[in-house]
Amino acid sequence: MSNDQVITVRGENELFARAGHLFADVRTEFVCAATDMNTWSQPHARAAIADRMRPAITSGLVVRKLYTPVALADAEQRRHLLDVAAVGAHVRICRAGLPHETIIIDRRVMILAGVGVPGDREFTVTTSPALIDGVHALFQAGWEAAVALGDYLRQDLPQIGPDGKAILQALGAGLTDEVAARRMGISLRTYRRRVAELMKLLESDSRFQAGVRAGELGLTS
Amino acid sequence: MSNDQVITVRGENELFARAGHLFADVRTEFVCAATDMNTWSQPHARAAIADRMRPAITSGLVVRKLYTPVALADAEQRRHLLDVAAVGAHVRICRAGLPHETIIIDRRVMILAGVGVPGDREFTVTTSPALIDGVHALFQAGWEAAVALGDYLRQDLPQIGPDGKAILQALGAGLTDEVAARRMGISLRTYRRRVAELMKLLESDSRFQAGVRAGELGLTS
DNA sequence: CGGGCAATAGCAGCTTGCTGCCAACGATTG
DNA sequence: CAATCGTTGGCAGCAAGCTGCTATTGCCCG
Numbered sequence: 001m002s003n004d005q006v007i008t009v010r011g012e013n014e015l016f017a018r019a020g021h022l023f024a025d026v027r028t029e030f031v032c033a034a035t036d037m038n039t040w041s042q043p044h045a046r047a048a049i050a051d052r053m054r055p056a057i058t059s060g061l062v063v064r065k066l067y068t069p070v071a072l073a074d075a076e077q078r079r080h081l082l083d084v085a086a087v088g089a090h091v092r093i094c095r096a097g098l099p100h101e102t103i104i105i106d107r108r109v110m111i112l113a114g115v116g117v118p119g120d121r122e123f124t125v126t127t128s129p130a131l132i133d134g135v136h137a138l139f140q141a142g143w144e145a146a147v148a149l150g151d152y153l154r155q156d157l158p159q160i161g162p163d164g165k166a167i168l169q170a171l172g173a174g175l176t177d178e179v180a181a182r183r184m185g186i187s188l189r190t191y192r193r194r195v196a197e198l199m200k201l202l203e204s205d206s207r208f209q210a211g212v213r214a215g216e217l218g219l220t221s
Numbered sequence: 222m223s224n225d226q227v228i229t230v231r232g233e234n235e236l237f238a239r240a241g242h243l244f245a246d247v248r249t250e251f252v253c254a255a256t257d258m259n260t261w262s263q264p265h266a267r268a269a270i271a272d273r274m275r276p277a278i279t280s281g282l283v284v285r286k287l288y289t290p291v292a293l294a295d296a297e298q299r300r301h302l303l304d305v306a307a308v309g310a311h312v313r314i315c316r317a318g319l320p321h322e323t324i325i326i327d328r329r330v331m332i333l334a335g336v337g338v339p340g341d342r343e344f345t346v347t348t349s350p351a352l353i354d355g356v357h358a359l360f361q362a363g364w365e366a367a368v369a370l371g372d373y374l375r376q377d378l379p380q381i382g383p384d385g386k387a388i389l390q391a392l393g394a395g396l397t398d399e400v401a402a403r404r405m406g407i408s409l410r411t412y413r414r415r416v417a418e419l420m421k422l423l424e425s426d427s428r429f430q431a432g433v434r435a436g437e438l439g440l441t442s
Numbered sequence: 443c444g445g446g447c448a449a450t451a452g453c454a455g456c457t458t459g460c461t462g463c464c465a466a467c468g469a470t471t472g
Numbered sequence: 473c474a475a476t477c478g479t480t481g482g483c484a485g486c487a488a489g490c491t492g493c494t495a496t497t498g499c500c501c502g
Contacts, residue, residue, distance in 0.1 A: 006227045006347075006349060006352070008349075008351065033359065033362075094362055094366075095365065095366070096361055096362035096364075096365035096366065097358070097361070097362070098358060098359075098362060099358050100351075100354055100355035100358045100359075102355055102358075102359060112351055112352060112354075112355035113355075114351050114354070115354070122351055123351075124349065124351035124352055124355070126227075126352075128227065128345065130229065130321075130333055130335050130343060130344075130345035131227070131333060131345055131347075131352065133320075133321055133335070133336070134321035134323055134333035134334075134345070134356070135355070135356055135359060137318065137319060137320050137321045137323075138254065138319075138321075138323060138356060138359040138360060138362075138363060139359060140317055140318070141254075141315055141317035141318070141319060141359075141362075141363035141366075142317075142359060142362035142363050142366065143317075144316065144317040145315075145316070145317065145362075145363065145366030145367075146366075171427070171429040171430070172429065172430055172433050173430065174425055174426030174427040174429075174430035175426075175427070176427075176487090176488065176489090177488075177489070178488085186450080186451090187450065187451045187452075188451085188452090189450075189451055189452070189453090189491095190449080190450055190451070192489075192490070192491080193449090193450085193491090195489090195490095196490075196491080204395055205395030205396075206392070206395040206396070206397075206428065207427065207428040207429040207432065207489085208392040208393065208395075208428040208429065208431060208432040208435075209392070209393055209394065209395035209432060210429060210432060211428065211429040211430060211431060211432020211433040211434075211435070211436060212393050212432040212433070212435055212436035212441050213432075213436065214429075214432070214433055214436065215432060215433035215434065215435065215436025215437040215438075216436040216437070216439075216441075217436075220433050220437075397457090397458065397459090398458075398459065399458085407480080407481090408480065408481045408482075409481085409482090410461095410480075410481055410482070410483090411479085411480055411481070413459075413460070413461080414461090414479095414480085416459090416460090417460075417461080427488095428459085
């Protein structure tokens with residue numbers, strides 16, 4: 001029986017003093033999962049984490065960030081996520097809560113944040129391959145079930161209002177246009193006009209393709 | 222800075238010798254996430270894990286098991302999952318891989334299985350609250366995105382072979398039938414014949430509806 | 443009130459999708 | 473070898489879907 005290395009760090013100042021170099025030396029992969037960016041109390045800490053990898057992405061570094069919709073409710077965080085996505089980081093939105101920020105660097109080091117007030121929080125740091133592999137697999141499960149940032153935001157477009165939703169319901173019920181239009185009390189021409197708008201919104205060239213998109217995004221439920 | 226308790230155990234015999242009592246003494250919650258039940262090489266070990274909690278479920282113990290569809294491909298495992306679900310355990314199916322069995326007992330102890338041949342595998346055991354809480358949160362994210370066993374089995378009706386998959390890909394790409402058929406090297410009539418079969422499989426009256434079904438069931442990825 | 447604008451509705455022409463029918467072909471069997 | 477069966481492919485007729493065009497309608501504003 002042997003012990004593997006797991007250390008606990010109190011406060012993010014100590015974390016950065018002891019492990020800050022890890023963020024500067026990311027080689028192949030950086031993944032994190034969190035509610036939002038408020039794990040970090042100090043803006044320069046956020047910037048350090050967020051921006052230090054920006055040049056490295058173009059060199060082949062894989063960055064994957066998994067957040068909850070809470071992160072998008074804050075305009076600054078929203079803008080930031082769009083920025084990092086624009087430079088090549090992969091960002092997805094997960095509906096379930098992620099109360100413990102989890103960071104895995106190059107699959108060599110893992111940092112787990114405890115729950116608490118930003119600035120006064122415990123972090124667990126480990127290099128144990130077993131722990132890292134296990135947690136990475138669970139991260140992957142959440143990642144695969146999450147929605148790409150772009151898709152998530154597209155889902156929020158106001159154009160899918162009550163009228164669009166009603167069209168989706170009719171389409172999803174498998175009705176012909178004529179029957180659907182009659183049921184909705186609109187003309188066939190208007191129904192088809194709205195279907196065409198929806199197709200454009202879903203960026204689809206066929207009804208099957210549009211249906212797939214709608215189904216994947218949960219728009220019909 | 223302090224160290225928390227993390228130990229590594231080699232082989233499941235040693236695991237049961239050192240930690241087997243944990244499985245007998247589950248008080249409030251038992252959660253696990255795994256590909257299937259083949260983490261355990263010995264049937265009596267599986268039975269011990271599976272059945273020791275059976276009476277306790279009626280006493281308010283919460284048991285949550287998250288598996289991949291691989292577990293359902295084996296008739297014995299399928300039957301077993303149905304059995305434990307029938308006595309009150311919550312069972313869900315997760316599409317993403319879960320290569321490292323993760324077990325958390327009463328949120329006090331966590332066991333992570335390494336990858337390897339059953340019978341010759343490393344297990345990491347920890348009582349660190351930070352690790353457990355963090356991993357539990359990730360488990361929860363995967364849990365919430367997973368499908369209840371019953372729902373999954375109800376959904377599991379379409380059996381789509383390679384031919385059907387190719388049709389799905391073409392449809393999902395938004396191609397016209399003529400283009401898709403040409404690309405697949407089959408006649409338009411045959412392509413449409415296969416599309417019609419697929420529509421019947423998906424129990425759909427329109428292509429949009431079929432697309433929704435395919436998207437919801439993840440058949441196009 | 444009249445004018446302007448956006449949305450709706452009806453119609454028509456065209457394309458795409460659906461399916462029956464029949465001939466041809468390949469594989470299998472007696 | 474011939475017979476049988478299942479699958480494929482071409483053709484045709486029809487239904488459903490797509491979109492342009494024009495007239496109509498409803499709403500708003502000066």
